[in-house]
Amino acid sequence: MDWTTEAIERLKALWAEGHSTAEIGRRMGISKNAVVGKAHRLNLSARPSPIRRDAMPRPAPAPRAPRPAPVPMQRLVQPTAIRQAPPPAPPPQASAAPVVRSFPSARPRIGARSCCWPIGEPGTQGFRFCGADPMAGKPYCTEHAALAYVKPRDRREDAA
Structure with a gap:
C-alpha cells in the first residue's frame, strides 16, 4: 500500500478513537498487519491489551502439593502387544522364616547378549x-x- 498523507491522517484519527487494528484495517481496506506496521513506524501511542482484566486483583493461588517423583519409562517388551502390569503383591505377613524363591536354572539371563522376545x-x-x-x-x-x-x-x- 502507498501511504498517502490522507491515509496516514485517517490512520492516526482511527487510532486515536481507540479502534482495534483489525477494525482500522477493515475501514481502510488494508490488512491488520499493515496497520500495525505503519502505527509502529509512526511511533503511535501503545494500545491497551484487548484482554479484559478483572478490576479486583486475584488472590494468590493456593500452594500446590509437591509433585511425585517421575516414574521411569519402561521399555516395551513386544512391539505388537500391550504390556500389562502384574497384579500387586499381597501385603507382607509376619513370619519367622524368610521367603526364598527359586528359579529354574534353565531360565536365560536377559541382557545385551540374549534375545529379548x-x-x-x-x-x-x-x-x-x-x-x-x-x-x-x-x-x-x-x-x-x-x-x-x-x-x-x-x-x-x-x-x-
Whole structure:
C-alpha cells in the first residue's frame, strides 16, 4: 500500500478513537498487519491489551502439593502387544522364616547378549524371554527379528 498523507491522517484519527487494528484495517481496506506496521513506524501511542482484566486483583493461588517423583519409562517388551502390569503383591505377613524363591536354572539371563522376545503373558508364572543369541546390533534372535522387523510393502502395488 502507498501511504498517502490522507491515509496516514485517517490512520492516526482511527487510532486515536481507540479502534482495534483489525477494525482500522477493515475501514481502510488494508490488512491488520499493515496497520500495525505503519502505527509502529509512526511511533503511535501503545494500545491497551484487548484482554479484559478483572478490576479486583486475584488472590494468590493456593500452594500446590509437591509433585511425585517421575516414574521411569519402561521399555516395551513386544512391539505388537500391550504390556500389562502384574497384579500387586499381597501385603507382607509376619513370619519367622524368610521367603526364598527359586528359579529354574534353565531360565536365560536377559541382557545385551540374549534375545529379548517375550514368551507367554507378562505377570504369569510361565512368562519368560527367548534368551537365544541375538543378531548383531538387534535385540532379537534371527527367528524373532523376522517377526519384529517387517519391511513395508511397496505402495505402488495398490495403484489403480
